[in-house]
Amino acid sequence: MISALDCDVRPGSGMGIFELGSSLWNVLDLLRRLQHSFPQVDIKYDTDAPSTTPIILHIRPHLDLLFSGKQQRLHTIVLGKLRLGDPPVTLRYKDMVLSSPEEVLKRIFISRTFGPTYPPPGDDLRADLRYPGVWFSFEEDGMGDGLKGIQSEDRMHEVKRVIVSQKELDGEHRDALGELVECAAMDxxxxxxxxxxxxxxxxxxxxxxxxxxxxxxxxxxxQDxxxxxxxPMRVHYKDDERMTIHAMSSASNNSEPSYFYNYFQHGLDFLLSPSHIVAKIILHSNIPGSPLFQRYKRCNWEIEGTPEDDEDDTPPRKRFYDRFETISHFLSPREPPPSMLLDRTDDEEAITLPSATTRLHGYDGIILEVSESSQVVTVMLF
Structure with a gap:
């Protein structure tokens, strides 16, 4: 573990090595590479709505990173336990130390550094100090009733948490769990x-x-x-022929193999034929709890249907977060086709998941891989 956590606060932009708007895939990959610095990371999400649930990364003991539910983008950064926990925290703003093991961050110092701000509702002097893109809380989680100091001592209240989020425009009120506005980290x-x-x-x-x-x-x-x-991040030559047992005709005698271009950073795979032409496209939903979670970045896919008429410029679409039953009826109003069972953990003895198996449902030109909770985890076009 690192001997100290030293990070700068950038209102509306980020904190330390974390930048608002970064994808969950990128942040988890960064934490994996810095495992010696951040050895304890917990992933929290709603198991009843895994495809759209906001995700929290709790980096013990100080940091909580909140990601938006659909785009899986870093929405809010919370730094807590400024004076507690190991390693100790040093927080900076520009060239100034706000908090350190030797410096206690208090209300009066925040006011002197960031200037005046709008009074809180009810003129409660013990409420949070909020500025565009950053706010300072004097309460630990769930400890609001513990602040009962006298009014003359309010200016000396100690900051317990620092929260960074995107700046809101004048008069704008965004959903605290909503999606982010496009920013440079997404480019x-x-x-x-x-x-x-x-x-x-x-x-x-x-x-x-x-x-x-x-x-x-x-x-x-x-080449295109x-x-x-x-x-691609990886070129993988196709050597798994297990599905050929279901083929109606014998396999090709072509000695040149097909191969995959893996774009993990986009949530996409492309199967290229021996003649180097795209034969299949695979899109990954990156749903928490599924066997392929975090191997690919979320691909925000939408399956487009046929417009009702030539003048219809808004054709019907089904999205990655729609349930399988809805997408299946969209693709084929008839009964869903027979499915095949797939266990992606067969070759991974060290991996245990509560829902390791998925089912493959084939339609004309498209295959859906579906979890036990009716979430479509991959889409395969051919």
Missing amino acids: GDISRVIVKVHEGVTLYFHPSRTKPVHIRIGETTA LTMDLGP
């Missing part, structure tokens, strides 16, 4: 993917002015992918 990431069965996908990027990228099955080449998305 280069995929914002959403429109899926068209039998055709391919359209990728939309941050910032929103970026030109979308179209990837078409049977047309887009490996590299030009549009950059080189």
